[in-house]
Amino acid sequence: MAVENKGRVEGKIALITGGAQGLGEAAARMLAREGARVAISDVNLKGAEAVAASINETRSGAAVALSHDVTSEEDWVRVLAETEKAFGGLHVLVNNAGIGLTKDLEAITLEEWHRVHAIDLDGVFLGCKHAVGLMAKTVKQTGLGGSIVNISSISGIIAGHNMAAYNSAKAAVRHLSKSVALYCAKKQMGIRSNSVHPVFIATPILDPLVARYGKEEAYAKLGRQVPLGTIGEPDDIAYAVLYLASDESKFVTGAELKVDGGISAM
Ligand SMILES: NC(=O)c1ccc[n+]([C@@H]2O[C@H](COP(=O)([O-])OP(=O)(O)OC[C@H]3O[C@@H](n4cnc5c(N)ncnc54)[C@H](O)[C@@H]3O)[C@@H](O)[C@H]2O)c1
Numbered sequence: 001m002a003v004e005n006k007g008r009v010e011g012k013i014a015l016i017t018g019g020a021q022g023l024g025e026a027a028a029r030m031l032a033r034e035g036a037r038v039a040i041s042d043v044n045l046k047g048a049e050a051v052a053a054s055i056n057e058t059r060s061g062a063a064v065a066l067s068h069d070v071t072s073e074e075d076w077v078r079v080l081a082e083t084e085k086a087f088g089g090l091h092v093l094v095n096n097a098g099i100g101l102t103k104d105l106e107a108i109t110l111e112e113w114h115r116v117h118a119i120d121l122d123g124v125f126l127g128c129k130h131a132v133g134l135m136a137k138t139v140k141q142t143g144l145g146g147s148i149v150n151i152s153s154i155s156g157i158i159a160g161h162n163m164a165a166y167n168s169a170k171a172a173v174r175h176l177s178k179s180v181a182l183y184c185a186k187k188q189m190g191i192r193s194n195s196v197h198p199v200f201i202a203t204p205i206l207d208p209l210v211a212r213y214g215k216e217e218a219y220a221k222l223g224r225q226v227p228l229g230t231i232g233e234p235d236d237i238a239y240a241v242l243y244l245a246s247d248e249s250k251f252v253t254g255a256e257l258k259v260d261g262g263i264s265a266m
Pocket of ligand 1: 017018019020021022023024041042043044047068069070071096097098099100119151152153154197198199200201202203204205206
């Protein structure tokens with residue numbers, strides 16, 4: 001008898017925000033490799049198009065790129081409609097787009113505070129609010145489970161002296177994810193919602209530090225803070241996203257998955 005070699009998210013449709021580079025790109029590639037069709041959205045459309053083109057080289061028609069500012073409610077409505085048009089629905093939403101801000105409490109301007117919350121928190125709220133209807137419909141039609149994966153940060157659980165805005169936004173994403181989980185469960189939508197909490201991972205988000213110390217020293221400096229001794233790789237997070245996106249995690253909702261090299265165990 002032939003053994004069926006199915007991907008772990010075979011047949012699912014996923015939307016990954018901020019997918020032009022870094023963790024979003026790694027998650028999009030991983031989900032596509034495991035059988036999903038992926039809509040890759042980003043303010044950086046050229047970057048998203050390059051990732052989609054590279055995925056389509058190996059699996060033609062598996063990826064589309066969409067222009068998307070996650071702070072814009074209009075954009076969310078359009079991007080979800082374009083995803084439905086391209087692939088027929090949505091099972092998995094990865095709210096990944098985000099920015100960092102390392103700045104002292106007294107130095108942060110109100111504008112910077114609002115900007116960080118607009119992208120890192122409002123963007124996640126808008127995504128959840130507008131996607132669940134389409135996701136519930138798709139789950140019903142296909143019988144495959146729905147999953148929202150919100151990329152928070154270990155900074156949403158442990159605080160830093162110079163990260164007030166980022167700590168605040170990422171902690172809110174953690175709790176928002178639980179509220180969304182309970183809402184979807186109560187409504188029996190077939191959608192789970194969980195948050196992922198990475199520690200330092202080698203992506204362009206670390207560029208400010210790399211510019212200051214050079215890559216090797218910057219990564220080593222951060223790695224010394226992590227019990228496992230190094231910073232992480234994008235696929236360390238992509239595997240967590242894959243697990244939560246797949247039906248392997250069908251009984252997991254409202255959870256927080258820390259992928260942090262042990263830092264929060266201290
Ligand atoms: N890399 C890390 O060390 C780390 C650690 C913890 C959490 N995170 C979180 O992981 C997520 C991804 O981070 P990354 O390291 O890949 O960063 P990155 O800077 O490499 O990528 C972020 C992507 O988001 C996009 N983006 C920014 N603003 C946007 C907007 N308004 N609308 C749509 N797209 C937008 C960017 O264009 C970029 O492609 C972020 O939410 C970040 O806070 C990263």
